[in-house]
Amino acid sequence: MAAEKWVYMVTAQTPTNIAVIKYWGKRDEVRILPVNDSISVTLDPDHLCTVTTVAVSPSFDRDRMWLNGKEISLSGSRYQNCLREIRSRGGDVEDKEKGVKIEKKDWERLNLHIASHNNFPTAAGLASSAAGFACLVFSLAKLMNVEEDPSQLSAIARQGSGSACRSLFGGFVKWKMGSKDDGSDSVAVQLADEKHWDDLVIIIAVVSSRQKETSSTSGMRESVETSLLLQHRAKEVVPKRIVQMEEAIKNRDFASFTQLSCKDSNQFHAVCLDTSPPIFYMNDTSHRIISLVEKWNRSEGTPQVAYTFDAGPNAVLIARNRKVAVQLLQGLLYYFPPKPDTDMKSYVVGDNSILKEAGLDGENSVENLQPPPEIRDNIGSQDQKGEVSYFICTRPGRGPVVLPDQTQALLDPETGLPK
Numbered sequence: 001m002a003a004e005k006w007v008y009m010v011t012a013q014t015p016t017n018i019a020v021i022k023y024w025g026k027r028d029e030v031r032i033l034p035v036n037d038s039i040s041v042t043l044d045p046d047h048l049c050t051v052t053t054v055a056v057s058p059s060f061d062r063d064r065m066w067l068n069g070k071e072i073s074l075s076g077s078r079y080q081n082c083l084r085e086i087r088s089r090g091g092d093v094e095d096k097e098k099g100v101k102i103e104k105k106d107w108e109r110l111n112l113h114i115a116s117h118n119n120f121p122t123a124a125g126l127a128s129s130a131a132g133f134a135c136l137v138f139s140l141a142k143l144m145n146v147e148e149d150p151s152q153l154s155a156i157a158r159q160g161s162g163s164a165c166r167s168l169f170g171g172f173v174k175w176k177m178g179s180k181d182d183g184s185d186s187v188a189v190q191l192a193d194e195k196h197w198d199d200l201v202i203i204i205a206v207v208s209s210r211q212k213e214t215s216s217t218s219g220m221r222e223s224v225e226t227s228l229l230l231q232h233r234a235k236e237v238v239p240k241r242i243v244q245m246e247e248a249i250k251n252r253d254f255a256s257f258t259q260l261s262c263k264d265s266n267q268f269h270a271v272c273l274d275t276s277p278p279i280f281y282m283n284d285t286s287h288r289i290i291s292l293v294e295k296w297n298r299s300e301g302t303p304q305v306a307y308t309f310d311a312g313p314n315a316v317l318i319a320r321n322r323k324v325a326v327q328l329l330q331g332l333l334y335y336f337p338p339k340p341d342t343d344m345k346s347y348v349v350g351d352n353s354i355l356k357e358a359g360l361d362g363e364n365s366v367e368n369l370q371p372p373p374e375i376r377d378n379i380g381s382q383d384q385k386g387e388v389s390y391f392i393c394t395r396p397g398r399g400p401v402v403l404p405d406q407t408q409a410l411l412d413p414e415t416g417l418p419k
């Protein structure tokens with residue numbers, strides 16, 4: 001390479017995911033190897049995603065990263081492990097038009113600029129690290145002409161954050177825990193793509209929370225150290241559930257899917273309670289939402305809505321189809337109305353075309369709503385204003401993609417600095 005001034009870059013978009021059989025507990029903290037398999041649904045990146053631009057240039061004097069516009073340190077071991085692994089797999093890259101010629105061996109000494117942005121508030125506690133590390137690894141793999149398939153890339157993203165490995169695929173994804181000490185077989189695989197079960201509608205209730213939650217990383221460390229229930233879960237419960245969940249997904253068996261998702265979420269939170277000192281991720285609002293869904297499912301005789309909660313109070317609700325989702329949203333808005341003067345379009349975000357179907361796009365207000373009679377009482381009083389910050393309506397979605405449109409890049413093509 002001569003002393004060129006070029007900046008070569010790639011922009012990619014990666015989805016987030018929600019586990020329906022949870023990952024909770026590591027057998028190796030450094031390589032991030034789990035104590036059990038897990039299964040997730042990838043969420044539509046149109047509504048929840050990370051966009052990352054990665055750039056390389058001989059003029060960069062060090063690796064740098066900006067997250068949501070603010071420069072952050074790359075010195076942590078998780079970033080360092082991902083960068084080292086991906087660099088070692090870089091291939092030859094040539095772009096004659098730009099005068100770019102990079103050889104495999106150059107990746108070790110060329111510096112990178114990385115800018116990443118989430119299209120949802122990081123503070124909402126919506127697994128931003130999963131989409132973030134997946135996007136970092138995916139975009140660098142494209143930049144560096146890495147030949148590895150998505151499963152092999154997932155093993156690198158895993159070293160940034162465990163749940164990130166499942167964001168390398170769309171649809172329904174399994175993270176196989178693997179058995180090797182080096183972690184090379186602890187990878188994600190796709191069970192079915194997003195079109196396989198496209199009736200499903202996902203509504204996320206972003207629940208307001210006053211307290212700072214224990215991070216997943218330290219929470220699961222404490223559970224591994226102190227919870228006997230975690231040992232039992234990993235050894236006896238999850239292996240059977242994984243087989244059943246794979247069957248349920250394959251057959252689009254919503255009743256089994258719901259039973260398994262809800263039970264697994266509840267067991268994960270039971271493990272948190274079994275941890276010393278106990279960890280509380282759900283709050284009263286979360287519990288009220290569970291009651292609402294349980295009551296509805298029971299009264300219908302067959303499950304209509306599945307729920308699952310990660311390391312925070314937010315509810316992820318999966319409705320069997322659009323019609324059920326509309327009723328669910330009406331019920332949720334009845335019990336958790338927006339604060340006065342809140343625009344409905346900022347209270348229900350994502351695919352908010354659902355508001356029209358719920359009769360709430362025009363003059364109609366939530367006061368006129370009537371939720372299904374089966375769930376009308378017993379979940380607390382109706383007026384729970386402010387307990388839900390907002391709702392996101394989404395669906396199962398695609399895996400990572402490169403965004404070829406240069407206008408979507410987060411770095412300036414001339415300087416390689418944030419736009």
Ligand code: DP6
Pocket residue numbers: 018019021022023024032038127129160161162163164216217218310311
């Ligand atoms: C509750 O992937 O955030 O969301 O591997 O330490 O970064 P680290 O943890 P993280 O844990 C996610 C835990 C969970 C369940 C799940 O996504 O499977």
